[in-house]
Amino acid sequence: MTNEKTIREPLFHISKRAPLSKGQVALIYLSAVVIALILSGFVCTLLFGANPFAALVGIFEGNFGTDSRIWWLLRDASLLLLVSLALAPAFRMKFWNLGGNGQIIMGALACYACMHYAYGQIPNVIMYILMITTSVGVGILWAIIPAVFKAKWNTNETLFTLMMNYIAMGLVNYATSKWSLQQTGKLEPINGAKLPEIGNKYILIILIAVAVTVFMFFYLKKSKHGFEVALVGESVNTARYVGINVKKTVIRTVLLSGAICGIVGLLFCGVVDGNVYEDTPQNMGFTAIMAVWFAQCNPLIMIISSFGIIFLSRGINHYQKNVLKLTNSAVSDMIVGFVYFIILCCEFFVVYKLQTRRNKRNFGFKDISEQIAGKGDGKPTAVEKEERNEGGNK
Amino acid sequence: MKKLLTLLVAAIMAVACCLGLTACGKKGISKDELKVGLICLHDETSTYDKNFIDAFKAACANKGIKEDNIYIRTNIAEGAACYDNAADLVDLGCQLIFADSFGHEPYMIQAAKEFKDVQFCHATGVKAHTEKLDNYHNAFASIYEGRYLAGYAAGLKLNTMTDKAVDNNFKVGYVGAFPYAEVKSGYTSWFLGLRAALADGYTATMDVTFTNSWYDFEAEGTAANTLISCGCVLISQHADSMGAPNACEAAGVPNVSYNGSTASACPNTFIVSSRINWVPYYEYCIDQMVGGDAIATDYTGTLGSTIYTGSVCLTELGDAAAEGTAAKLEEVATALKNGSIKVFDCAKFTKDGAAVDTYLADVDDDGTYQGETQVIKTENGIKFFSESEYRSAPYFDIDIDGITIF
Helix, strand or coil, X not given: CCCCCCCCCCCEEEEECCCCCHHHHHHHHHHHHHHHHHXXXXXXXXXXXXXXXXXXXXXXXXXXXXXXXXXXXXXXXXXXXXXXXXXXXXXXXXXXXXXXXXXXXXXHHHHHHHHHHHCCCCCHHHHHHXXXXXXXXXXXXXXXXHHHHHHHHCCCHHHHXXXXXXXXXXXXXXXXXXXXXXXXXXXXXXXXXXXXXXXXXXXXXXXXHHHHHXXXXXXXXXXXXXXXXXXXXXXXXXXXXXXXXXXXXXXXXXXXXXXXXXXXXXXXXXXXXXXXXXXXXXXXXXXXXHHHHHCCCCHHHHXXXXXXXXXXXXXXXXXXXXXXXXXXXXXXXXXXXXXXXXXXXXXXXXXXXEEEHHHHCCCCHHHHHHHHCCCCCCCCCHHXXXXXXXXXXX | CHHHHHHHHHHHHHHHHHHHHHHHHCCCCCCCCCCEEEECCCCCCCHHHXXXXXXXXXXXXXXXXXXXXXXXXXXXXXCHHHHHHHHHHHHCCCCEEEECCHHHHHHHHHHHHXXXXXXEEEECXXXXXXXXXXXXXXXXXXXXXXXXXXXXXXXXXXXXXXXXXXXXXEEEEEEECCCCHHHHHHHHHHHHHHHHHCCCCCEEEEEEEECCCCCCHHHHHHHHHHHHHCCCCCEEEECCCCHHHHHHHHHCCCEEEECCCCCCCCCCCEEEEEEECCHHHHHHHHHHHHHCCCCCCEEEECECCCCCCECEEECCCXXXXXXXXXXXXXXXXXXXXXXXXCCCEHHHCEECCEECCCCEECCCCCCCCCCCXXXXXXXXXXXXXXXXXXXXXXXXXXXXXXXXXX
């Protein structure tokens, strides 16, 4: 009579990984992107019978096919990068600013108001200064209201900032009905009042994005403020214990967030559209969250993630409209979602590893049970040694 | 002899050159080489844009434009994205580019100024006749005639609902998007058609409410319900969602729709819908390109040979329509076409109790928002407000008696 229980091993076993080197992490993400793109190519084949590699060619064509497309790619990537840079310090502090869209709209609205009332009335230089200051100021205002509530009364900033978006959209509609004298529901672009061009229409945006990236990198990594932000994000109590004024840090950081969103609003209205409408931010306030997440709040990596997101969405868009000739955007949305999903999934593989039963047989439960039963020789296997070493590194 | 030969050759070359030049003066693009683009605000899930997309595809197929040469850009916001897409279509080689939404206009003009060899056609726009660009054109249709016919069908329906009249007066409701000339022209022509169809001894008044959005399902439904609760016995709308038709179906109130049939969703209350059919315009533009002729600065589509064809047309009548409606509508349409009925006949409406003898409409969008064009004229002994004549987009914006705006 045996008392032995059959130990049924699962086919897969998940275990935590030792921290990977930066190169390995990059490799995992890169392979995720490649796998995602190839898979989405095959999805297109399944759905439309298209050549799977045509999708890849289409994506590159959509971004690099003409000079204009390259500029548009750079412009949109710069704008998304700026929004990501705005959100990053707040996110690092675990202040979930979902109000990027609203802050951008308000910046753009303030800019449009200056253009509407001041264009032709006062010298352009003064108008430009007004446009810049009011956009930044209103962007700050829109961000700082939830921040003050958070700091003073610990209200939920996620909902608060989200709701501020809708108020901003409502204000744009109100302004539209007030300023559109023919009641068409649309405002007229004021192209004459746009900020002066440097070289061409897009260089100003790119330069600002570069400048803010450099600033944000040093601010977060090298400055005392950046350290405080990180500490508040890790643990409010520790920060307080160390003597950091948490309220001040929250408000100051979100102020910075709002100011950059205000600048983005200024660029949308004063450089790109010459106009303001509900969709002015092109939903970048939310898209940027993904860019920040992929980059783990690192400003330099955000250059890659912002660029990648715009590259993918512009490319798929081109492929859907010009190659597949579809007049329904659902497919491109689905593919983009699919790619992001795979990339986010691969974060799992950065933290954990999958082991198969076969892989484990040498050192898994059986070994341990044998050891307990005194059957094993007691010597650790090679893999166990490795695991112990890794453990030591942690 | 050599000299003579040289002279002869020179003469022949000169003549050939001249012939070549005259040929250049009118040079069409063969339909195999013609590339056409369409920029849409939404994609085909919006009924408004679907109407354009379907017409565009149909016109291209009818005219034998190659599939590869047709580009449709959907979900293009009314901002710089419109200009970007127009410029991208130019890069792809398009010679003829359309846009479908009012707010695209300034960005289409921006593109037209930059790409002078490409023709830009914008539906519902108002600026072509003042911008005076050779390659920028507006288009609309005499949709007020379609509205009039749809209103007429509503009036015929009311004649079968005399129990709903209060003191022989029918109160009807209208859900509008914005208090903008296009909407005002639409509901006024609809109301005038409705009134014209009523049996002797009956009158009608109309309540209008605005949602301040072109597409807001909730707001349109709420507006329709409010109107119904205020005693309106028949509803029509000028907004793009199914909000109002659905509310009417739920309340059992007859509905006249716009831009497409709602018969499948509202089988018991749908009477008829008027819409603009863009196929004739797209075909016209393609013909002009192929023939090397200029496209009209302002194109106004008209009623066709029957009420179901033409640029302005009606959908099939719904089950809720009164008996004999189709025949009666054909009769009225014929009268509209031969000019014996004018929609905005000054004898048929008053403003503040007085007839309108003279009216300056804001036809030129010069930023002043002041009327500058006399639009009242007399033809066949009828004095009328001449809609869509001085530009294709509607400009009738008189608040006539009998219509109450909330």
